[in-house]
Amino acid sequence: MMTLQFLGKTLKNPTVLASGILGNSKDILERVYENGCGLVTMKSIGPAPRDGHKNPTVLDLGHGMINAVGLPSPGYLNMENEWKNLEQRDFPLIASVYGGSVREYQMVAEFVCSKKPDFIEINISCPNSEQHGMIFGINRQSSHDVVSAVKSVINVPLIVKLTPQAPDIADIAKACEGAGADVICAINTAGPGMVIDIESRMPVLAFKKGGLSGPMIKPIAVRCVFDIYKAVNIPIIGLGGITTGEDAIEIIMAGASLVGIGSAVRYRGIDVFQQVADEMDDWLSTHQLSLKEIKGAAHKEKK
Amino acid sequence: MMTLQFLGKTLKNPTVLASGILGNSKDILERVYENGCGLVTMKSIGPAPRDGHKNPTVLDLGHGMINAVGLPSPGYLNMENEWKNLEQRDFPLIASVYGGSVREYQMVAEFVCSKKPDFIEINISCPNSEQHGMIFGINRQSSHDVVSAVKSVINVPLIVKLTPQAPDIADIAKACEGAGADVICAINTAGPGMVIDIESRMPVLAFKKGGLSGPMIKPIAVRCVFDIYKAVNIPIIGLGGITTGEDAIEIIMAGASLVGIGSAVRYRGIDVFQQVADEMDDWLSTHQLSLKEIKGAAHKEKK
Amino acid sequence: MTIPMTDQKHIMLRVEEKKMESREFATLFFQYALPFAPGQFIMVWIPGIDEKPYTLSYHSDKRFAITIEAKGIFSQKAVTLDKGDLVGIRGPFGKGFDIKPDETVAVVAGGFGMAPLATLVETLNKNTTIIHGAKSKAFLLYPERFNIQRQFCTDDGSFGHKGLVTDLLEKEIASGKHFDCVYTCGPEIMMYHVFTLCEHHHIPCQVSLERYMRCGFGVCGACVCGKQVVCRDGPVFNTDALRQMRDFNTRALLKSGKAVDLTEYFSWRCKS
């Protein structure tokens, strides 16, 4: 009943595994898929091998988490085995990529595209590296440039992942749409934040600052999707704190077509995807509504 | 033991009532003071009478709240009785002001200054009005302009209250310091966020979007204070999610001199000020430390 | 240290039953088990319209009701709601009446003030004196409710005694009847006179106040009255609190936060 078409692909339901959550290998992506996920995303792939930051890198604050994993990546040229494994897959896949310059984004995306993922996502929104990602996502022009550069070298739909740190995220989304983006993914982690341990008088994260995720950022994610939906005509993957079927319905009413899930894996287990999909299904049938009917329903004025 | 000097005023402890929390009249400000608060702030005063938004305006999300009260104000010219009452006060007072233009900020602040508050705070960071406040606080130049305009017409110390929505809050703080600000207050509400009720398919807040406060924004507040402390030499009032003595110690270690408390009034009652002050006192004496010694202690590198 | 915090998202409910008490009073019933003590209130949100505080006028383990008088935009909309319509509620908020069993008490309601007092009356013993006044007969809420008899009065004499509730209360006291406590709700000026009368006779008093509200939980300051926060410290206040409350019967804040005298306050409320 939840099966849907998304840019030419058939998805069994609208749940999406967020990038950086588990997605380190084909085996685990497959398990996530088997646990009810409609579309899985790989951990973001970078231009060169990178270890990420020292621990602590991920903390649970109770109402969400803070992380500064720091974009670890084998580097796009060092993943041949993984790509070989993924060739055999029977599930739809988003490959997420990042870079330190427009040229790097382009280089990585072009190469990754040759490995035939179903979608490519560019992460222009990660707060956890001094050089990578976010700087692009808070500026209209640089967002436009990186999107159009990547778009010109790939032949699968392009998803652009945005940061809520942009002073006007809808404006950035519009710039991305203008540059050829096929989908907007919102949001990456919020903040950034910092947690100081008062006994040792030290920031707990080794990188000091980290991005916030999980339930506490859901209102920010909903607002961003709401704003973006008003501004663009391409579909939106809504994520940020989605933990239950009701959360999923909420962000779809804000305007999302698909619903990303990350931190909730911590709170409900790896089968959170099936749980959320079932809860959505229940809610929709109780209300005798379809996904289509509720998309953007919170916009009384438009569409 | 906690008594401290702050820009020439003696405060009984470092707790500050955040603007917009209760501060609607002398009587209630006095009660907050009697309940242990070191320094109280009035609700932000605007250039003209303003009702604020329709309800719902304030919601508790459990790990914090969301509000779009919308800067209600009698308008600076319609508060004579209140000023008369406040003349008699025996507690230190911050008057918070906002405007829709540099000229309005200046006009309101100049008038308010004649009523002899101990400090004037300018709120250049409120997300809950289309025309007021936040626009100034996310831009270096406009922050500078409003601060120097206000500074030139008042003769009490000037506090500038910033928004975490600024892409680089430390940079804004520096601009304000350069323009003559005596104190930075960080942070105003975060986000903004939105909560949609899925049964009615409506954003719950009448203004749709609202600012986030309370425990969930504490990591953002701590990060902002940490960044600002590195950038400026004027004192900082740290606020955002401070609920316990340990929270207060944490934001002081990030670099705050005083500690603002707002939403915690909801979670612990009006005597939260006394509770937090006592808890700080306990922590400090257990650790045989003074406020001075822990200020900025999380900055191993500096100061 | 962990501070317990609970989500206060609206509970969305559909009107289960509607009863028109008169042309201007409607009672809306909801099937929901809400923990509640007489005197507490909830915030009622009509999506797309506004959100206002209401006390429960009926309460059981399984359902509750609010009774609304059609006045301004919100309440006029509220009385047109019907079975199946959706409202959101938050709460209950505030502190209710301090009820001591076996006391001999009087309940004094002014017109619509009977709504917040109704659930209180249902906990009281037969020995209770109830005085209920209104402009005219049509404004005497729940004429058939309660199994304790009421003394009625109206301004126009259309029902019961012609005159004020304080007349009747004074008569009771003069007749030698002893009251351990007087509970009252109604127009603030009426409550003030009840309070003054009680003070004169050294009778403890509990009044239920009303102010413009936003948050309902003691943060926004919209409802402050003297040093009291009506939504959290009240809405019910006792003699000790009232004696020190300099805004009682004198001042209230408009929506803008402007403090005005009560006449201006109510004329503002009339306009919107």
Add this chain to the structure above:
Amino acid sequence: MTIPMTDQKHIMLRVEEKKMESREFATLFFQYALPFAPGQFIMVWIPGIDEKPYTLSYHSDKRFAITIEAKGIFSQKAVTLDKGDLVGIRGPFGKGFDIKPDETVAVVAGGFGMAPLATLVETLNKNTTIIHGAKSKAFLLYPERFNIQRQFCTDDGSFGHKGLVTDLLEKEIASGKHFDCVYTCGPEIMMYHVFTLCEHHHIPCQVSLERYMRCGFGVCGACVCGKQVVCRDGPVFNTDALRQMRDFNTRALLKSGKAVDLTEYFSWRCKS
């Protein structure tokens, strides 16, 4: 729907006592009541250094300990910690051993693998067979602990049998001894051989795996091993899981997330 969520901030503890087990092994004791089941682990943060997973090697209602082998930067720092030094812990995380009372079991430890097994051993009956091997005598952890006798072996013959733990286990099985379960921890290659031996003899097996970890609670993906998430589904895995785990004894992820064979993995671990 409300999902229960609990804060996982570090619990900051000071070392209460330190015991050098040998030049390279130190046990740090902490006074804190930590809920814990044998096989679970905690994340240990040394402020300013790093944070790594450790199993508890001692556990009671009042205190617990971790035993650390000095290897890389972190563990070398950890063994120099002393009474009064501050560490932060998070956890416990993961699923421990599935323990069924009254079974006849064998515990097979390879060198340092005795640390995670020690609290398990303390719950087992006298009938348990314990086989403990190491490079040489100095690497045989807790030589005097437990009131169940151990069979020892070393690579160099410096203590007990000269040879491998699998030699001793095979001998026990050959002698006709029946085991309901074999628990093992040690180098992955050793655990693999123990598992293979058990498979051959149809004995259920539980092994405790180790992978690089970040979050400890199943989110970041650093520790994935085949379809399993070591920090959350494990670190203890049973026969059913091991049969399907294609990375067992073959592949592990480096810190960068790169999947490499185990030899490369351990040589990377040696460098840092």
